[in-house]
Amino acid sequence: MADAETSCSLRQELCKGLIRENPTLVGLLGMCPTLAVTQEAKNALGMGIATTLVLIGSNVVISLLRRVIPQAVKLPCYIVIIAGFVTMVEFLLHGFVPELYTALGTFLSLITVNCIILGRAELFACKHTVIRSALDGAGMGLGFTLALLLVGSVRELFGAGTLFGISVMEQNAVSVLTLAPGGFFVLGCVIALVNRIAHREPPRTAGCTGCPNAATCAASKGGCSQ
């Protein structure tokens, strides 16, 4: 029973970042890379994966060190850890996918100050176990990647008429979408769509699995009306 509950909530740690607590589309964090590198789906995907790697790494290390880091200097410590992982990812990309490295340019180094990463460190990793932090990082990273990929695909498909560089409808491109105003248009529409999906009317009766109050709740037998 306990195992089932743990694995269930572990899965939740991973899944919550995808849609329900999507850092970009629901939390509206990390807007800068979301708008800046999504002209092409390929760059968006690369940025998403790079950020995910940094996020998992920093979450794990910060979670490991959560009892060692003094409260007074925790932010500088987090930044140093994050910057370390960003540098590693930067070298990896430079070595193995130089094309992507050039395309992302300065935004790769700017992953360091991406507020999703610092936010997860501050809100989650410094309070939870290593496994949960890793899963949280992976989930949030995948959510960010998903959002970037969605915005990037729409912008590339309708703005340039290609998808991952393959020509689909270049004659019918609406090139304003690859420019900054188009980025805002598409991001706004995607946010509206995802929030519509994520925050549909909540189910009338929710089961008690996953409810934090299940143990102390009086109505824990038959589910509650919340």
Add this chain to the structure above:
Amino acid sequence: MNLLYVSPSPHTSSTMTTSRIMACVLVALMPTAIAGCLNFGLRAALVLFVSTASAVVYEGLCRVLMKREQTILDGSAAVTGLLLGLNLPATIPLWQVMIGSFTAIVLVKQLFGGLGQNFANPAIVGRIVMLISFSSAMTTWQAPHSDAVVSATPLVSGNASYWDLFLGNTAGCIGETCAAAILLGGLYLCLRGIVQPVIPAAFLGTAALCSLAAGDDPLYQLLAGGMLLGAVFMATDYVTTPVTTGGKVIFGIGCGLLTFVIRQYGGYPEGVSFAILLMNLVTPLIDRLTVVRPFGAVRQKQEAKDHA
């Protein structure tokens, strides 16, 4: 026994409803639309029809999807669509027209809450999005009364006679070439009291003065390009222009100045739509600057300072 009835303001009422105003604007646009069709043929009529019809359809669909009161019949969507069509060259592909009118009606107007809530003139934003997206199609102009495609407006070529400019015998967007028809429509709007001539006068006056100062022919600058169409029909939209007369003067001067700057120094040959859009965006600020003091109100600044 006589009772004293006390009712809240406003105490005057008017028969001028939104749909009546829009109908008047449509009537005022008719000479321009007809002149455009006469100059550029059936294809121009088709563009105007597609832009108007698609704008009305988008408006209707949006209101249905958003579960709001249906506003097709107030005519504002038709005005926006027709204005957008008049701002396009006659040779533009029709699917591009539909994207422009989608931008205007759905993105700029309905997503912000419909008529009265739009932050900028929908037709202007539609045109600018099209100009940026389809720059070659938007700057390929057909010569009047023929199928020949020329690529320069009188603004660029600079060799049309005043008479040609006045009657619209030049290349350009469907509605911008015939100055006579635009002035006729503007006169009608002024006589019906729909618009005050303040903004067009300030707009055109400023632009003329600036061109005079820069050594250009002011009359040519006013007649060529889209300045008349913009000044009479686009810069007089109620929603996106200041309320007070003083504010309107500031708005008009700003439009004229920006148009001159863009035409003279900018990368685009025509700057009217960008100028009006920029001034639309600062309209709330102008409104705050030009708040009217209520009748009988005393300046309270000194008092407030004393209290502080």
